[in-house]
Amino acid sequence: MAVIRSASQEDRPRIASFYSHAKYGEALSQDDILLLAEKDGGICGALRLCREHGVLVLRGMRIDQVHQRKGIGSQLLQKAVAFIHGQECYCIPHRQLAAFYQQVGFQQADPATGPRFLADRLAKYQANLGLDVILMRREKEQPPQPSLGSAAGQQLAGALPGCSATNPPSCAKWTLV
Secondary structure, three states: OOEEEEOOHHHHHHHHHHHHHOOOOOOOOOOOEEEEEEEOOEEEEEEEEEEEOOEEEEEEEEEOHHHOOOOHHHHHHHHHHHHHOOOOEEEOOEHHHHHHHHOOOOEEOOOOOOOHHHHHHHHHHHHOOOOOEOOEEEOOOOOOOOOOOOHHHHHHHHHOOOOEOOEOHHHOOOOOO
């Protein structure tokens, strides 16, 4: 079983070496959030969350080939969600990995409506490198709101003037804070 954790400053050289071995050449920034998976004292997976042009981007998801298809990538992705929580986030994965990223709420996005720098990066990956990649977006999470059919919704609807479960239009815009 791999141990998944946030990387420390001391881990950065090891992660840079792991990325180099995995043929991921992007430079690490001091501002990046780095997560790593360790097994038997060595790094077997890593990912980074970075802010580019004010946009949170999940990049550099790499799992050592020997450890692929053992759930380590899913564990890393789940750990990343704790850092993404409440924020919009983008990634550019290989098309065949769409379902993998969908497990934590990423959905395929239209490059024309996403950040321009990511649309440009996507086009470069596709045209210059011949990669079959897509743009994916995880929307900013909203606090859960009870439906009017739920017990919490019934209670809230009854507390608002002129509003009930059978008369929702007058209270359709309420928000929990």
